[in-house]
Amino acid sequence: MIAVVTGVAGFIGSTLARELLERGYQVRGIDSISDYYDAALKYSNLEKLNHPNFEFVEGDLNSLDIQSLISDAIYIFHQAGQPGVRKSWGDDFGTYIEANIGATQRLLEACKVTPTVKKLVYASSSSVYGEAEGFPTTEYSATKPRSPYGVTKLAAEHLCSLYASNFGVPTVSLRYFTVYGPGQRPDMAFTRFVRAAVLDEEIVIYGDGEQIRDFTYVSDIVAANIMAAEGEQTPGTVYNVAGGSSVSVLEVLTMLREISGKALKVRHEQVVAGDVFRTGGATSKIQEELGWSPKISLRDGLDSHYQWAMASFKNLPLSGDSSTSARMNQVV
Numbered sequence: 001m002i003a004v005v006t007g008v009a010g011f012i013g014s015t016l017a018r019e020l021l022e023r024g025y026q027v028r029g030i031d032s033i034s035d036y037y038d039a040a041l042k043y044s045n046l047e048k049l050n051h052p053n054f055e056f057v058e059g060d061l062n063s064l065d066i067q068s069l070i071s072d073a074i075y076i077f078h079q080a081g082q083p084g085v086r087k088s089w090g091d092d093f094g095t096y097i098e099a100n101i102g103a104t105q106r107l108l109e110a111c112k113v114t115p116t117v118k119k120l121v122y123a124s125s126s127s128v129y130g131e132a133e134g135f136p137t138t139e140y141s142a143t144k145p146r147s148p149y150g151v152t153k154l155a156a157e158h159l160c161s162l163y164a165s166n167f168g169v170p171t172v173s174l175r176y177f178t179v180y181g182p183g184q185r186p187d188m189a190f191t192r193f194v195r196a197a198v199l200d201e202e203i204v205i206y207g208d209g210e211q212i213r214d215f216t217y218v219s220d221i222v223a224a225n226i227m228a229a230e231g232e233q234t235p236g237t238v239y240n241v242a243g244g245s246s247v248s249v250l251e252v253l254t255m256l257r258e259i260s261g262k263a264l265k266v267r268h269e270q271v272v273a274g275d276v277f278r279t280g281g282a283t284s285k286i287q288e289e290l291g292w293s294p295k296i297s298l299r300d301g302l303d304s305h306y307q308w309a310m311a312s313f314k315n316l317p318l319s320g321d322s323s324t325s326a327r328m329n330q331v332v
């Protein structure tokens, strides 16, 4: 059974691919190795996928011959995309359009003429809700993204639903709520926080730290992907995938102080445009239809994330040393 994972060198894609290999799938991973963050981290993720049933294709979905890459696949896990809520303004927006909308449309066109594909699971985002109209936010709530990134994630989600309703492409979209855990992207809050804790560096909080997120552990996201692929649902279905925590950034730091035993150095900066104040997803739909529920509590998940940071960052030179990221990749 062949599963295609796009964005396989990223945090979620590589974690998902590892689990699929363990479950006996043959995995064809695709990644363009974009420059959003240090490519060495992505190659290090790929090294952990060294397995006889893993095949890697380096390339951009906007130019690859996708049809031939999916011709023998049963499931496609579309994790590729340009991430980052706070970076999607200005000239960068073109990259978000191409990577998030254009690439998804090409993938859907290929799926349209490949009937062997039983499921296309699209990695959507809680950012489609913007400042949500209520909590916990259900899939039927209004979608009003607050960042250009969210606009592109929502547009691609609409494309998935359109190809499902017009051509029967078996898509399912998973709206991920702030995913964390070992290997999380270096620009995201938890990796910044645990790294700073390990290295006794300053933590930067955007705004007063009262903003709330429904943080979701990566193994729960992986489980939701596999259940969505293997399960039955109407083509074009959308599910929230949320960890159920809904805590503020300040509460996260209190927990991190307890876990690390360190007094953290914290500095506040201005809120960044595009950031929403609160996310919190209702997960009754995916629970009822697929039997999914989050298994990892925030405390346990943050503990694992911190342990990973201890193993990855503790021998690093002080920040400012240009070899930092290279050394970091040797130990992650």
Ligand code: UGA
Binding pocket: 083, 084, 085, 124, 125, 126, 127, 128, 176, 177, 178, 179, 187, 188, 189, 190, 192, 204, 205, 206, 207, 211, 213, 249, 275
């Ligand atoms: C994350 C991902 O980056 C998006 O790709 C994803 O689509 C989104 O979750 C989602 O759930 O839809 P975000 O919630 O901003 O976006 O994730 P973090 O980078 O972990 O930030 C969480 C909170 O911490 C935000 O309020 C942010 O402002 C804050 N933060 C982040 C800081 O205070 N300091 C930092 O250094 C980083």
